[in-house]
Amino acid sequence: PTKLRVSEAISGSNLGANIKIQGWVRSVRPQKKNLFLHVNDGSSLQSLQIIASSDQNDPLLTFGCAVEVTGLLKQSPNQKQPVELEADKIRVVGECNPLDFPFKIKERHAVEYIRQFPHLRCRTNAFSSLLRIRSEATAAIHSYFKKNGFVQIHTPIITSNDCEGAGELFAVQPQRPENDVDEKFFSVPAFLTVSGQLHLEVMSGAFSKVYTFGPTFRAENSQSRRHLAEFYMVEAELSFTQSIEDLTEVMEDIFKSSTEYVLAQCAEDVALFHKHVSPGHRDSIDYWLRTKFPVMTYSEAVDILNRSSQNFVFPTEWGCDLQKEHEKYLVKHCGNIPVFVTDYPYDLKPFYARDNQDHPEHTAAAVDLLVPGVGELCGGSLREERLDLLRTRLEEVGLEDAYSWYLDLRRFGSIPHGGFGLGFERYLQCILGVDNIKDVIPFPRFSHSCLL
Numbered sequence: 394p395t396k397l398r399v400s401e402a403i404s405g406s407n408l409g410a411n412i413k414i415q416g417w418v419r420s421v422r423p424q425k426k427n428l429f430l431h432v433n434d435g436s437s438l439q440s441l442q443i444i445a446s447s448d449q450n451d452p453l454l455t456f457g458c459a460v461e462v463t464g465l466l467k468q469s470p471n472q473k474q475p476v477e478l479e480a481d482k483i484r485v486v487g488e489c490n491p492l493d494f495p496f497k498i499k500e501r502h503a504v505e506y507i508r509q510f511p512h513l514r515c516r517t518n519a520f521s522s523l524l525r526i527r528s529e530a531t532a533a534i535h536s537y538f539k540k541n542g543f544v545q546i547h548t549p550i551i552t553s554n555d556c557e558g559a560g561e562l563f564a565v566q567p568q569r570p571e572n573d574v575d576e577k578f579f580s581v582p583a584f585l586t587v588s589g590q591l592h593l594e595v596m597s598g599a600f601s602k603v604y605t606f607g608p609t610f611r612a613e614n615s616q617s618r619r620h621l622a623e624f625y626m627v628e629a630e631l632s633f634t635q636s637i638e639d640l641t642e643v644m645e646d647i648f649k650s651s652t653e654y655v656l657a658q659c660a661e662d663v664a665l666f667h668k669h670v671s672p673g674h675r676d677s678i679d680y681w682l683r684t685k686f687p688v689m690t691y692s693e694a695v696d697i698l699n700r701s702s703q704n705f706v707f708p709t710e711w712g713c714d715l716q717k718e719h720e721k722y723l724v725k726h727c728g729n730i731p732v733f734v735t736d737y738p739y740d741l742k743p744f745y746a747r748d749n750q751d752h753p754e755h756t757a758a759a760v761d762l763l764v765p766g767v768g769e770l771c772g773g774s775l776r777e778e779r780l781d782l783l784r785t786r787l788e789e790v791g792l793e794d795a796y797s798w799y800l801d802l803r804r805f806g807s808i809p810h811g812g813f814g815l816g817f818e819r820y821l822q823c824i825l826g827v828d829n830i831k832d833v834i835p836f837p838r839f840s841h842s843c844l845l
């Protein structure tokens with residue numbers, strides 16, 4: 394027999410062939426004459442229907458067990474399934490006691506329940522769909538950058554700098570017996586990276602267009618629906634930029650092209666979410682895809698907030714950080730579509746952000762993309778490329794020695810440049826309408842939780 398994936402078998406191109414499939418049983422229905430099974434192997438949301446004679450029934454054939462089935466692939470009389478496998482042999486490869494297995498046949502379990510089993514939740518339909526979508530979305534992002542001439546850089550995971558300066562670092566040191574800790578492994582304090590930006594800036598000075606897509610880490614003590622301690626970030630850095638629009642154009646483009654790719658490549662999996670998790674969300678996405686994302690300055694945003702009749706918990710005068718409630722209001726104000734907010738107060742942004750010296754208020758050329766349901770999806774800025782301004786700023790925060798290499802980039806062929814980071818998990822939440830960020834990553838890490 395020819396070994397096939399379930400998705401290949403279901404495609405119908407092997408009708409009449411003697412085949413073998415391997416997977417996990419999703420349903421068992423013994424009838425008088427026949428036994429019906431559904432077997433899933435993760436290649437698609439669909440399971441393959443198996444039909445066997447009742448004498449092939451085996452008490453070990455239960456929901457969740459692993460099987461290998463050989464037989465004839467034929468057209469199915471059943472409308473729902475184009476093909477079925479007429480089994481001549483069913484072998485139970487790995488048993489699964491249904492009394493102990495946490496998931497029950499035909500039951501739709503709550504996400505909070507499923508989350509308790511990070512080692513088993515990929516066996517549920519919803520989570521296996523999510524992981525296939527995540528895989529395709531990753532491919533979409535790499536393909537976008539490749540098509541547009543970006544060079545991929547593997548920025549380091551362990552670093553000696555705090556790019557965002559927000560003090561949310563995890564320290565890295567070797568695990569050693571206590572009597573051997575006198576010497577630092579790296580000689581300097583080392584941390585898990587919060588962002589690959591500074592390393593990308595190095596590379597943008599030689600390749601013009603670079604990107605990285607990897608894990609980043611933040612010791613944020615935040616128990617929220619949109620923060621993780623370990624998350625994946627897509628970061629791009631572009632040289633010879635003229636203005637913030639050079640960045641918003643790429644941000645909007647990558648959002649739209651990746652979303653179109655995922656909707657096309659994972660139609661069935663995405664439909665599962667848009668049907669059961671976020672009804673009506675598909676219409677919103679179609680609207681976003683055909684509409685230009687609005688852009689407003691931070692000052693305009695504050696005006697809008699001040700003119701609103703809503704009572705915000707956090708005050709909204711010029712200079713304040715935009716809180717979640719403000720982001721939510723602004724997105725709604727624009728008609729529930731992703732919106733860019735530009736030119737934030739200079740003092741709110743990290744040392745690298747470019748000073749908008751020509752503005753009446755003291756702002757930096759920074760931009761955030763706010764999206765419905767999630768809030769901030771991307772953060773980016775033009776970088777301060779002028780040596781004197783950057784040196785002064787670093788001196789003010791006492792970092793000029795630590796960042797002498799960064800100042801060098803402004804000494805040797807400095808160019809106007811800028812970039813942004815997109816939170817990959819928040820992106821998945823946004824396009825699928827998933828409420829909690831813990832449900833879009835295989836193994837979530839957050840404060841007080843590092844299972845497995």
Ligand code: 4AD
Pocket residue numbers: 556557587588589590611613619620621622624626628629769770771772773774812813814815816817818819
């Ligand atoms: O806005 P952030 O902090 O920007 C930077 O780190 C820049 N250095 C990126 C750059 O310009 N290259 O983070 C970027 C995005 C946020 O907009 C958000 O979507 C996501 O990363 N993010 C998180 N996602 C999940 N959990 C967290 N704790 C996150 N913190 C940030």
Ligand code: MG
Pocket residue numbers: 769771772
């Ligand atoms: Mg940010």
